[in-house]
Amino acid sequence: MSTAKKRRKTSGKKTVKRGPSRGFEVLVAKRAGFCFGVKRAMDIAFSMANEGQKGVYTLGPIIHNPQVIEKLRSSGVSPVDVGQVRKRGIRTLIIRTHGIPRQLCDTISAGGCRVVDATCPFVKKAQHYAKLLNENGYQVVIVGDSQHPEVKGIMSYAGDDVVVVDGNSPVQGLSSKVGIIVQTTQPVEALKRVLSSVIEVAKEVKVYNTICNSTALRLRETESMARKADLMVVVGGRNSANTTQLANLCRSLDVRTHHIETADEIRDSWFRGCRKVGITAGASTPDWIIAEVEKRIRYRGGASRNGT
Ligand code: SF4
Structure with a gap:
């Protein structure tokens, strides 16, 4: 007897369809979820x-x-x-x-x-380098968002003359000896822009590239998935900046995108005519929510089936 027949027999009740039921493929990002x-x-x-x-x-x-x-x-x-x-x-x-x-x-x-x-130990490392640079007489430049809690934490180790720059405007008021650190979630392009601006004025420059590649890899994987999919489902808190960033990235590629927090938000109508559905999630989304979303999508809507 085939495994599927055995499953039907042993379940004893209703037969439950497994996997994608209406001919679309489900792609799940390997890097979805907790970093x-x-x-x-x-x-x-x-x-x-x-x-x-x-x-x-x-x-x-x-x-x-x-x-x-x-x-x-x-x-x-x-x-x-x-x-x-x-x-x-x-x-x-x-x-x-x-x-x-x-x-x-x-x-x-x-x-x-x-x-x-x-x-996070990667953030600790950035704090440590800020302290080290300050102790060794470097003026610390942090590439990042001055209002972000991580940057506020790093600043407290960097001395009174610390400067925070976002990579979009020129760096001003620098000494001749500068040490650069980066907020862990910044893109490498921001670091490159700041570095090229700093070397115009400083005589000695030390750089600690403290970017965590988790965010960059997640974005890259999501982009490549979105290029193949007709629909992207992005899972994570609406207040999560990195989840929102993933959803915006998908939308910028003109792919139909839904940012949801839980599987209950899934609607059957989203999947009409789809051939490939991509699922990705932010760094603060737990596995159990991603698994439930995947399950509901494979079963096409689950609890929301009648609500669409
Ligand atoms: S994204 Fe990187 S730096 Fe931020 S918490 Fe995750 S592992 Fe740490």
Whole structure:
């Protein structure tokens, strides 16, 4: 008896169709979901929750994914803002992957709160190089977004004369000895632009390329998938910058794109006439949400079948 027949027989009830039912192919990005740093932070948070440790909080939402934040909250680990740490006498605080300014970390610890550092090791490395350059007399230039929490954290190690540039405008007010560091999620083109501007004025330049290639590889894979697909489904928090970046990339290639947070948003009508459907996800999207989305797409709509 074939495996399929056996499955039908042993299920005993309704026969369930497996795989793509209406002749379209489903492509799932290999790099969809948690990057190394996010996975590490999630492991730290969930293991503390599972050990039943009481009074554990994260400084802000640990990642930009509402479903994960809710799951953590129901396991006993909730986000708080910095003002609440002292007010509520919080004893244990997990720092998210972006890291925080050094002075803030010192203040929290001095108040008697245990800091559990889930800063991504790649971000830690950028902080370390900022400190090293400053100690060795270099003026530190950070390529990145000055409002981003990761950059604010790195700045705190870089000395008073630190400069943050986004790679789109000329760098001004530099000394003759400059050290360059990059926000981990910046494109390499931004670093190249800043470097070419800095070498116009500085006599000595040291560069630490602290770009994490996880984002670049994910974008590259998504682009190549979107070029083959009729429809792209991008999974992740609507407040997740890197998920939004993936969706925008797909749209810029004129591919029909839906950015969803969960499988419940899938609509059957999306798939009419499709031959290839691509699924990708941001760095803060957990595997269980991606797997559910893939399953619903393979089954063509699942729970949303009648709602379309
Ligand atoms: S994208 Fe890279 S630097 Fe950022 S958290 Fe993930 S692994 Fe770390």
